[in-house]
Amino acid sequence: MTAFTEAPPEAASAPVAKAKAGGLGSYLLVRFLLIFPTILILVTIVFFLMRITGDPITAALGGRLPAEQLELRIHEAGYDRPILIQYVEYLGQVFTGNFGRTISDNRSVTEMILTFGTATLELAVNALVVAFLIGIPLGMVAAHRRDRSSDAALRVFAILFYATPVFFSGLLLKLVFGVWLGWTPIAGRASTATELAMNQLAAPSGIYWLDALRSGNMPAFWDVVSHAVLPAVALGLLTAGVFLRLVRTNLIGTLGKDYVEAGRSRGVSEFRLVTKHAYKPSLIPIITVMGMQIALLLGGAVLTETTFEWKGLGFQLAQYLTARDFVAVQGIVVLLAIIVAVTNFVVDVIAALIDPRVRY
Numbered sequence: 001m002t003a004f005t006e007a008p009p010e011a012a013s014a015p016v017a018k019a020k021a022g023g024l025g026s027y028l029l030v031r032f033l034l035i036f037p038t039i040l041i042l043v044t045i046v047f048f049l050m051r052i053t054g055d056p057i058t059a060a061l062g063g064r065l066p067a068e069q070l071e072l073r074i075h076e077a078g079y080d081r082p083i084l085i086q087y088v089e090y091l092g093q094v095f096t097g098n099f100g101r102t103i104s105d106n107r108s109v110t111e112m113i114l115t116f117g118t119a120t121l122e123l124a125v126n127a128l129v130v131a132f133l134i135g136i137p138l139g140m141v142a143a144h145r146r147d148r149s150s151d152a153a154l155r156v157f158a159i160l161f162y163a164t165p166v167f168f169s170g171l172l173l174k175l176v177f178g179v180w181l182g183w184t185p186i187a188g189r190a191s192t193a194t195e196l197a198m199n200q201l202a203a204p205s206g207i208y209w210l211d212a213l214r215s216g217n218m219p220a221f222w223d224v225v226s227h228a229v230l231p232a233v234a235l236g237l238l239t240a241g242v243f244l245r246l247v248r249t250n251l252i253g254t255l256g257k258d259y260v261e262a263g264r265s266r267g268v269s270e271f272r273l274v275t276k277h278a279y280k281p282s283l284i285p286i287i288t289v290m291g292m293q294i295a296l297l298l299g300g301a302v303l304t305e306t307t308f309e310w311k312g313l314g315f316q317l318a319q320y321l322t323a324r325d326f327v328a329v330q331g332i333v334v335l336l337a338i339i340v341a342v343t344n345f346v347v348d349v350i351a352a353l354i355d356p357r358v359r360y
Helices: 009-033 035-050 056-061 067-077 083-094 109-144 149-163 166-180 192-199 208-215 218-255 258-265 270-277 279-288 290-308 313-322 326-354
Strands: none
Touching (some): 009 035, 035 326, 056 067, 056 326, 109 149, 109 218, 109 290, 109 313, 109 326, 149 218, 166 218, 166 290, 192 218, 208 218, 218 279, 218 290, 258 270, 279 326, 290 313, 313 326
């Protein structure tokens, strides 16, 4: 009789663990490599769309300069060369971090992006916090009160949040809370005194509330917060509607799972079932769509910053569009495209680590 020895559990599980690790590694590698063709396609589309109306010099300065000076500026900038040669040179500049110089005010596009980019980052973070604070709790309430009047009302609000143009909600918030009630400022990132104090700091981050905390200037901090409330709410409601519907839908599905029913049969309270047992699994879909929401926030930031005179990249983009400064517009749009591509990769990594089904 041949004797068989059972392999230890560690040896049996080792190939499975190795396969899972390999699956995760290959998935992340593929997602990382996809960043580069994505950025290349986006850069290419933006470049050729900006050239549809002709060269940027003529678009910005045509009719303002004599024909001889205009031709000289075009030649010096190299816009009279074949379009493919311009495209190849622009790709080389982009991959070295050089986005050219603006035409309307002759400043480095890279410097302009670094100057105003932190303001847009601050607005996006503030709006995301608002979206989480409003969308997730209301989604949990809607799921708990399923098919009741409160659930129907919250679903209507979610649709309104998502469908209302951000400039309209911004103007409405300014009218009600800024003009009628006088609770908050209606424009700018901070008062003039606070902005001067922030600009005088050594090595400022550009994020005003963070710089105010670092310097221990609490009056400046509260001034910054009061200016940030309305823009953050106007932009955050846009994403809060998406979060509300996602949490509601997925929480309803999770509440019907066997382990939740088992807890309910053991007498666990409905509040604990919703907030402890069913809550975390319902957040996975939110994480997986976070990349798209970042793109939505950046797109909404253009209108939000213009509405509230929040001087970030969105505000500058509107100014450069008015001036027909397509070099600056091209640089800002390409940067936003790169941010969205990289953010989607980070979201994919987080989703793969939380939910193994994403990578298989």
